[in-house]
Amino acid sequence: MSTPEPYGAWPSPIDARLTAAHDGRPEFVTHVGDDLWWTAPRPGEGGRRTLVRRRPDGAEESALPAPWNVRTRVVEYGGLAWAGAPGPDGPLIVFAHFDDQRLYAYEPDRPGAEPRPLTPVSAVGGGLRWADPVVHAAQGEVWCVLEEFTGEGPGDVRRVPAAVPLDGSAAENRQAVRELDTGRHRFVTGPKLSPDGQRAVWIAWDHPRMPWDGTELKMAEVTARGPFTGVRTLIGGPEESVAQAEWASDGSLIAATDRSGWWNLHRVDPATGEAKPLCPREEEFGGPLWRVGQRWFAPMENGLVAVVHGRGSNRLGILDPDAGEICDAAGPWNDWAPSLDVRGSRVTGIAAGPCSGYEIVELDTVTGRARAVAERHTDVVDPAYLPHPEERVFTGPGGREIHATVYQPRHPDRHGPEGELPPYVVSVHGGPTGRSAAVLDLGVAYLTSRGIGVVEVNHGGSTGYGRAYRNRLREQWGVVDVEDCAAVAEALAAEGSADPQRLAVRGGSAGGWTAAASIAQTDVYACATVIYPVLDLAGWATGETHDLESHYLESLIGPLAEVPERYTERSPAEHADRITAPFLLLQGLDDVICPPAQSRRLLERIAGRGVPHAYLTFEGEGHGFRRADTMVRAAEAELALYAEVFGFTADVPELEFQH
Template identity: 35%
Template sequence: MAGQKTAAYGSWKSPISSDMIVQGTISLVGMCFDGADRYWVEARPSEAGRNVLMRQAANGMVEEITPAPFNVRDRVHEYGGAPFVIHEGMVYFSNFADNLLYVRKPDGTIEAMTSDTKKYYADGVIDPLRNRLILVREDHTNSDIFAETTLVSMNADGSNEQIVVSGNDFYANPRFSPDGRHFAWLTWNHPNMPWDETELWVADVMADGSLQNERKVAGGNQSSVIQPVWSPDNQLYFVSDKSNWWNIMRLEHDGAVTTVCPMEAEFGSPSWAFGISDYAFVDPDNIICTYSQNGRKYLATLGVASGMLALVETEDTYFTSIHSNGGKIGYIGASPVSFPHIVVSNPDGSEVEVLKSSAALQVSDDYISVPESIAFPTEGGKTAYAIFYPPKNPDFVAPGQEKPPLLVHVHGGPTAASQAVLNLSTQYWTSRGIAVVDVNYGGSTGYGREYRDRLKGNWGIVDVDDSANAALYLAKRGDVDEDRLAIAGGSAGGYTTLASLVFKDVYRAGASHFGLSELEVFVNETHKFESRYMDGLLGPYPEAKDVYYNRSPINFTDQLSCPVIFFQGLDDKIVPPNQAELMVEALRKKGLPVAYVAFAGEGHGFRMSENIKRSLDGEFYFYSRVFGFTPADDIEPVQIDNM
């Protein structure tokens, strides 16, 4: 193009700065209805990551209903989720600072309902007949890793708290039928995670609120049941992967189970947090739902009698937090060219209203890299999947035959998935001349249970192989420079990053964001929810002690021969700081270039704007030193030992 400047990849000047990202964006955590009112939660980096509950009233007025310092977030399972429940203008919410449950009344007054900071609450539901709440409670009074999880009830003022269901390791999704006569919940036990095996239970509710005739109606036998929902006419629906795919099921009155719409598609997503909602009833006969097929999401209405799907016309390609108040539907949507935003519309997709966007920024489409979904060969003659973002900046062209560096991004979980939605953090790289590939390695969700189970016993192998093969596939295709490959990830993605750098000679640099390096330490020090996660990923401990040793990057630093940068929150309870510090010290002793950036006051994932900025710019600066390009921006240097 005329007027383009010639500059090396990585040296391009971009309008998408780290300041823009942290100052101009928020995260949209979820939305719901209370009658005609619409509610949603905003996570604001500019307020140290504070989660704020917002409301748009029926008259259109928008207001913040949880003022500072309240932070609408909970610690149950450490990942939290569903920190509030709303009923006829009464808002009950968990506050992150003290773990207490609060109530906000229609007149705006806010009062504490509980007083014990060792008891965490989430995923509440209102009893439609008895003016009480039932919530998941995680009691840390005696222990963190052995915290007791139960379902508890309490009056609307917090009084008369008592356990109603107990005895298993975990509970989720307490749900009353609309007539208040039946109650359903999910439960599971170690060593299962909720995407491995759960059970769905139902009980009859007596006049005094007690539960009778408790019975398991679905799940068990290595099937994952998620998201139970009662229809307006008091019939129980849920999502099960018994067929290999998470499909919507119905519990018939005779106890039989019917698949509403059998498809090789995922109508659910992994329960890392509470409150995930992938479908909702519009009326007794119709469901609004999202499903994933071949790595892409769709929005559709589903007739419960016919089992027929009708796609909803929308430009969005990603959907979550699906809700309905009977007249309208609401969800968080996004696409490769649109930021996540909250949408309210008619069930057929007409009369669309965008309540809130995660960014009010004006970025020209000329700087936005539109991704390509790729499928590539991997070990064992199998196929894996990824999302590739080539460099894009209308102002620059690279010299000669130069090919761009590639940043391989590994998502966390590892039972999660990358989605093709507009993310300025990704565009930060591509607009500077760095290609990015988000790898949905074997173990990722969205491709059926069989694909998800590829990681069983093979964590540190399948994810490492698939990530490397994605990079090599793009290099062989001619899209990127094979000699300038880097890999980065957070949490479980940080582990895959470190394992890839140790066990593969593919990359020339890496960045671990709060990643695991010593698996035995993690087993002994992590929180309850994930304390037996490794049983499925690696094997039971200590029986599989050798596997833990042989998959731990810290034990094989002699095989590491490239620079690494580490970013770590000092308050991280999921991956404690010593996981990074053990690895950093080993690399320092070996004489390899290594950088360590620690953040006080941050937990698992960075929420403060200054730390998000520092980690993004710091990683880019690190690669500039390793790959030898000069950033166009004036970036605060990172201390790199042995450089």
């Protein structure tokens, strides 16, 4: 029998340490020979990422012990940090090590083998960094993206496709790295070699565009020793985003481009650039290229194409490009990561569902059977404590649609007192060009199992709903996102699902911006949790962030020289006098994307104004918390904020507020 108890105070088996232990997901799964490899998080080991190897008999092992950390800092958000190829003595693995950003080669089956460096260290600025590698063993090279800092500023940097010799001759000699292009573009992905070895393609773009605004698919002829020749643009431009391109085994070229308003697959003629849609739908077959090396589709040897596709939620399907038809894989997964690998008739990916975290799933396209083969989800608590996501569409200003996922409080033995409505937390994703997926998240369950509802808002500007929805945020950041979140919160209150007096907003990075802007611009929320946020637009636009996003505000806000008043009007740091709601501010001290200076600036301006607030900083943490102790402290502090403001008792340390 269920017992009434105040919302927020329900006893829960999901504590902060449990959520931290299950934070993160496997990434970048690939076969090397008969073995399956991927990277996996280790929050209890300082937040490093290790390489995991699964042999054909199912045995798994961590292939790299601590302190090896397989992670690249290219464009700061990183991306694909490793590659492998079968060799006569077992696999050859090439990976980027986070601590020094060098590329290393490793042959784990050789007795006594240790990783050996392939690239040098540079003391200039952020040094030399590498991403999106592909091993070309026959040529004795690994092709990748080279990011090279030329000075101390975040914008003193160049990026080129490059070839690194596998013999180690470049380990102490930068000149031994073969640059494959001249650096004509600010941003590039790793080059893909055609099956005949004659041509290569890659994606490039330049400031002020972001990759979901406009990119170019480049093609060139391959030479044996020097740079590529005959470099040209096949498709793309300022208002066309090419998210991925791949060669099929027959030598044809397939690309995901949003020229129709949706990222759809097209077959591109390498000679003329003519692009023919393979399966035109108002669905996405690609996504925002935040991280170099993401893969939403993968051509198969039989001419079919494995695709991640959908509108909002996505699924794995097999596309027949001649018929334009898709057969979707059955199973409980409704979000597939942009990480697909094909081997014969089998497709491997990383997927999660409403009742399961991200696991490695294999689809046998002959039998149609899909099954989790590694990182399998196991219920660490009784599923009765887990919320059921409800994907909904709300109505915003002007009648516009707002996509959101609602997680109602859920507990097998507790319910709220009669006449009491639950508090709700409006959760905002980062990006802001991102999306929250309706999948199991113990961070959400940490709140809902205690009687606090959560709604994740995919506001205008989010991906997964076409280019028009994405473009709603152009010059409207701090307006559309704030309005959409408020509209969803108020709708939940109006329908009787949420207590209008106990609404909170929370988010990290761009979501932290929206959370801070929301309490500066509206009176909807009783409190806010603001995590490694953007707070001062003028500072962020003039050297306080990294190169990738240094011109992002030109599309999100408008050119600073033309509309400087917007930068002032929308910045929470400029309007500390408008903030009256209590807030918690969490900041990594090594964050170069949203640096601590922005947080300190807000705190200086709010000091002495009587607004309760707490500021927690974390040594060794950057943009996105990775260490278990950090995540535990952050989760408990957030719950303590809600307990103090919403008026319930929680089993976490109390926050020490400043005023």
